[in-house]
Amino acid sequence: MLILLSVFIILAPSCDFFTPSDDDGKIYLLAFGLEYNEKLNKLENTVLDMRGVTSAFEALAKNYGKDYEIVAYTDDDVGLGSTFSIERITTGGIDREVFSPMDVENVDDELLAALDASFSTTPMEGDIFILYYAGHGEDGTGAPVIYYEENDGKMNYKTLPLRKLIDYVQSHNSNTLMIMDSCYSGMAVEEDEIGDLLDPITAFGNLFSEITGKENAKFKDFVITAAHYNQLSYDSDPYIGKDGSDRHGAFTYQVLKYLGYDFESESGVYGNNNRTITVSGMYESALDGISSQMKLMMMPDARKTRYDLVLFSPNFKN
C-alpha cells in the first residue's frame, strides 16, 4: 500500500491528467537588417544576416507545423526608390512598402507603429514574439540606429531608444525573445532573474527577494545579445574560416548555425523537425561557437534566468 501510494505521489505531477498541455502557439518575428552607407560606417553582412534569420525561422515554423508572421525593416536597396522599406514575408513571397516618416523627429514612434500595424494579428499568450536586430548600436546607449538622411552634405541619424524598444517587445502578452546583434547590445540585458556565475554575491543577494521586496522574476521575456554592454559586435568572425562565416556577423553566424541554416544555399532547411530548439541552447551555442580570439572582444550575453523558452520542439510537451 505504501509503495503504491509512493508511486502515485511521484507520478502525479508529471501526468497530463493533472497538468493539461497548452496548445502550440504562433511565431511572430520582427527583424531589422540595416547596412547604412559609407558615411555611417557601412556594415557588410547585416542585411544577409536578417535575410538568413527570417529564412531560418520561416523554414523552422513550417517544419514544426507552426503558424508564423514575419515582418522586416531594412535599408536594403530593392529598387523601390527609397532607402527604407518594411517587408511582410509570407509563403507567397515578400510584400514591400516604402517607409518614409512624416515626422523625422519622432521616427522611432512612427516606425514602431508602422511595424506593429504590419502584423495582421496580435501576439497572445502561448505565442512567441521574436525581435531580431542587426545594425549599429549607439555608443554609450546601445540604442539601435534605425534611420538616417543626408542634409546639406551632413549625415543625421536617429536612434530607437533601447528602453522604448524593450518596452514595446515585452508589452506583448506572449513570450518574447530579443536577439540583438549590434555594438553595446548587452545594454538590453537587464534585471537578471538569477545571479551570474562570476557574481555569486548577486545570487545570494536575491535569495530572499520576496522578503526584501525585489520584483519577482519575469518568466516570459528572454534576451540574448552579441556582446556585453561595453563591447563592440563584429561583422564577421575571421578565425572560424568556414563556409558563410565571412558573410554573416560573428554572433548571427552562430545563431543561424544553431537554427540549422544552410550557408551554402543561404536559406533555411526544410524537412528537419527532430530537434528541440531553445533560447538557452542558442546562447550556449553562440558562446561555444564564437572563436576564442573574438570572444576577447565580444562575449555574447543573455538575461540570466533559470527558465528556458522552447522555440520549436518535436513534441511540444518536452
Added chain:
Amino acid sequence: MRKKAFLLLFLLITLMPVFPKTGYEATIRGEGMFTSVFAPADQMRSSPTFGVELDVLALKFAERHVLSLPVYVGYTYPTRRNGNVRLQEHVDMALTLSYRYKVNDFFHFSIKGGFGIDYYSAIKGIVGKVVGECALWFLPTDWLSFTFPARVSYGSGVYYLSYGVGLSVLIGNKGVEN
C-alpha cells in the same frame, strides 16, 4: 561565517563526551526524485532529479540520535513545458545540518536544513537557496536503508518541491550500534 562554522564543529565534538554512548558512522545515499517548481506567476511541471548525498561523519549519541553535516550533489533534467517555458537543466549542491531519530531498528526519521546553490550550465547562472528536508528511513538490514525524502527549497522568489526515493548504504560505523 567562519565563527559560526567553528561553533558548529565545536558543538559536534563536545557532544561526544556529554553523552555517554557516542559513535560515528558514514553513509552514502543515492536518490531519484521528482522536482516541481512553484513560481509566483506560473507552475512548471515536475522533472526528474538524481542525486548523491555523502554523509561521511555522522555523530551518534544517546543511542537514538544522529547529527551530521551531509553534502548533496544532484542533477535535474529540464522540466516538461508549461506553455513555451520550462525550467532549465541544472546541477544543485547543498550543505545541510541533519538530525536523525532512530525510532527503532527498522524505522528512522530525519529532518535537515541548510544552504545550497543551483548551477544552470547553459546560461552560466547560479541561484542561492535555502533547503529543508524531512525523510523516512526503512532499514531492512543494519547497513542498507530505503529513504523517502521530501525536500523544499527556496531561492530568488521561487519554491521547489522534490520528493522521491533513495537508497542509503552504511559505509563506515564505529561506536553505538544501529
